[in-house]
Amino acid sequence: MAGLTLTSFGGAGTVTGSKHLLQSPAQTLMVDCGLFQGIKNLREANWRPLPIPGDRVDAVVLTHAHLDHTGYLPRLVRDGFSGAVHCTPATRAVAEIILRDSAHLQERDADFVNRKKATRHSPALPLYDDGDVTRALARFEVHPPHTPFSPLPGVEATFRSAGHILGAATVTVDWHGRTVAFTGDLGRYDDPLMFDPEPIERADVLVTESTYGDRLRNATPAIEALERVVTEGIARGGTVLIPAFAVGRTQLILYHLWQLRRAGRIPRVPIFVDSPMAINAGELLRDFPDDHRLDPALTDEMFAVAKYTRDPAESKEISADRSPKIVLSASGMATGGRILHHLAAFASDPRTTIVLAGYQSVGTRGRSLADGARFLKLYGEWVPVNAHVEDLHMFSAHADGDELIRWMSGFTRPPEHGFVVHGEPQAAESLRLRMRREFGWDATVSVPNRVYSIGG
Template sequence: MLKFTSLGGAGTVTGSKHLLEHVGKRILVDCGLFQGLKNLREMNWEPLPIAPSSIDAVVLTHAHLDHSGYLPKLVRDGFQGKIFATDATHDVAKLILRDSGFLQEKDAEYANRKGFSKHKPALPLYGVHDAERALERFSSVRFDEPVKLPGGATLKFRYAGHILGAATADIEWGGTRIVFSGDLGRYDDPVMLDPAPVTEADYVVVESTYGNRTHEKGDPIEMLGSVIDRTVQRGGTVIIPAFAVGRAQSLLYHLWQLKKAGRLGSVPIYLDSPMSISATDLLHAHRADHRLTPEVCDAVCAIATYTRDVEASKAITASTYPKVVISASGMATGGRVLHHLKAFAPDRKNTILFSGFQAAGTRGRDMMQGAREIKIHGEWIPVRAEVADLPSLSAHADSDELMRWLSGFRHAPARAFIVHGEPESSEALRVRIGRELEWKATVPRQDQAFDL
C-alpha cells in the first residue's frame, strides 16, 4: 500500500513537501521553504517529523524557493539520496539555492552588525556550503522519459509551464499511479509552454494558489504600458518586485513589446538582480523549454540594462530620473528590491508594481492590502507611492486553468488532494472539483497521512 503525507504546502501556499512511502522506502516530492507569516517561517527551524536520512530520494517539480529551498538543510541534516529534476530545474536551482544560502548568511551578518535581531547571535538556516552540497545530489531527468526511482517506483516528468524546467511529476509505485501538478503555468503564455495534459492517474495532487479566483482579462502589455505611462508623466519611477526566475523574463518580454510599439520612448529599463540576469541567460541555454525564437530571445534579453554589482544598483537608487526597475524578490521579502523600496516607496510620484502572487505575511501582501508603512532592515518606511497589481501577468494557472488541466484526465481518480494554497483558495477549488468534475477531493492537513 502506498502512503501519502503532506509535510508542507498543506493549508498554506509555501513549504511544499509531499511524502510517499511504500515497502519501507520513502520519496519526497518537493522540498520547499516556508515563507511569509512568522509562524510559518519558524517551521523551517523545526525538525521534520521523519529523519532526513530515512528519505531515499527527492523528486523536484521546479526550483522556486517554496519548492526547493529546504534542500540544503535536508542534506545537512542527513539526506544522502538523489534529487531528481529536469535539466533546466537543475540549472535554475544552482542560482536559487546558492543565492538563498548567500542571502541568509548576509542577513544574519547584517542583523548581528546592526543589532536588530532578537537572537544573539543571529544564525542563517543554512549557508552557501550547504547549498553546494545539495546541488551535488541532483540527477537530471529528461521530459517525457520514464526513470526508475528507489524502491521500484517510476517517474515521468511533463511540461508544467510556469518557469524554465517546471514539470508535473507522474509517479507509479506498487501498482498505484499518483500525479503531482507542481505549480502549473498559464495556457497561451507568450513565453512559456502550455501545461502538458495528463490523461490517467489513480490519485492527483494539485496546487491551488489561485484556486478561488480567475486572472483579470485584457491585454497585459497594455495594462503594463498604462502603469508606466502615468508614473513617468508624474516624473516617477516604477519599481517592480519580481521573482528572479519566471516573472523577470516575462516582464522583459512585455517591455520589449511595448518598446517595439513605441510606447516607452527613452525611459530606461534596469534589471537589478544578479540572479535574474543569470536566469535570463538560461533562456538561451534551454530553448526547447520556452516559445521564444532565438531572434526574439536575443531581443528580449537586450531590452534592459543589467546591473550585477552593488555600486551600479546604488546608482539606480540615487537617480531621480523616471525609469523602470525590475528587482528581486517578488514578494519583497529580501534582496536588492528592499533598498529600492526604502528609496522610492515614500514618494507619491513613484509606483510599486506587483505582478505575481503575494503570500500572507510578506511585505508584498501588506502593501497590496493598503499598508501605509513597511518594516525594512529594522526601520519603518512610509508607503506613499502608488501600489498597483497586474495579476494578468501571473505565472500561476488561475482557477479556470487548473480546472482545464484537471479536465484532461479521461477517468476520475480515486481522489484529488488539493495543496499549495491558502485555506480559502484550496477549499474553493475542492468545491469546484466536486461540483464540476464530480471527483472526490480533499484538502490535507499538515502531517495528515492517507493510505492510497
C-alpha cells in the same frame, strides 16, 4: 498497494514550503522540498525538525526550482539525507542559482544580526550555508520530460511540462501499480514565453496546487495593463518600480516591455534589471532554447531592451537617480534583496508607481502593499507609502481557477481521489468544490502532517 501513504509537511494550508511524502513500509520518496516563506510563524517552521529524519528519506523528486519547492534541500542534506534528487535539466540549472542565492542571504543575515547583537542566539546561524548547497547539488540527477526514470527500486516516475517557469514539470509516480500525479505549480495557457501545461491522462490519485483556486484573472491583457501603468507612471515624472521574481517573472515582464518599446507604445526611458539572480536566470533561456517559445534571435533582442546591474554601487546609483525610469528588482514579494533599498528610496514619493506582478503571500511586504498598507518597515524604519500601487496579478505564472479546471479536463480516466494543496484555505476549498461540482471527483483539502492512506 496496501500501505502507501501521502503526508504533506508543507504546502498544505499555505502556498509555501511544499514537501509531500509518499511512503510505504519499505521506501520513502519526497516530492518537492521547499522552504517556508512569509509570516514569522511560517519562517520559524524551517527551523523545526521534520517529522521524519533526513536520513530516512530515500529520494527526492522536484517539480521545479522555486525556493518554496527546493529551498529546504540543503538543510535536508545537512540533516543526513544521502539519496538522489531527481529533476529536469533546466530545473537543475535554475535550482543552483536559487539555492546559492538563498544560502548567501542567510549567511549575510546571520552575520548582520551578530554584528548588531540583535539576536537571542549567540551566535545566530544560517539554516544552511553554501557548502550545504554544494553537497545538495552533487546529489542531483536530471531526466528529460517524457522519459521514465526510477527514483526508487520498483517505482517509476515521469515528468511532463507544467509551463510556469523554465524546467517546471508535473510528475507521475507509478508505485507498484498505483499512480500518483503531482501538478507542482501549473503555468498559464497561451503564455508568450512558456509552453502550455501538458495534460495527464490517468492517475489513481491527484495532488493539485490551488494558488488561484478561488480566482479568475482580470480579462485585461497583461501587455495592455502594463502599458497603462508605465505610461501613467512616467507621465507623473516618477520611477516605475517592479518587484519581480528573478526566475520567470522578470523575463516575462521584459518581454512585454520589449514589445511595447518597439511598437512605440511606452516612453523611451531607461529600463534597469537590478538583480544578479534575475540576470543569471535570464541567461538560461539561451542555454535551454527548447524549453520556451522564443527563438535565440528574439531572445537576444528582448534582453537588449534593458540595462543590467550586478554591482551594488550601480544599484545604489539607480536609487539615487530621481529621473523617470523603470526598475525591475527582486524579490517579487519584497521579502529581501535589492528591491528593499529601492522601496526605501521611492515608496514615499507620490510620483512613484509600484507594480506588483504576481502572487503575494500573507506576511510579506508585497501582500501589505496589495492590501493598501500606508507604511512599510524597511531596515528597521517605518517608510510612508505615498506611491501609486498597482496589482497586476494577471502576470502571475500560476494557472487561475478556470485554467486548473481546464487542465484537469485532460484526464481520460478520473482519479479515484484528489488532494488539494499549495493554497490558502479559501482558495483550496473553492477548488475542491469545483472539482466535485464540475467533475464529480472526491477531493480533500490536505491538512499539514496528516497521514492519508492512498494504497487501496
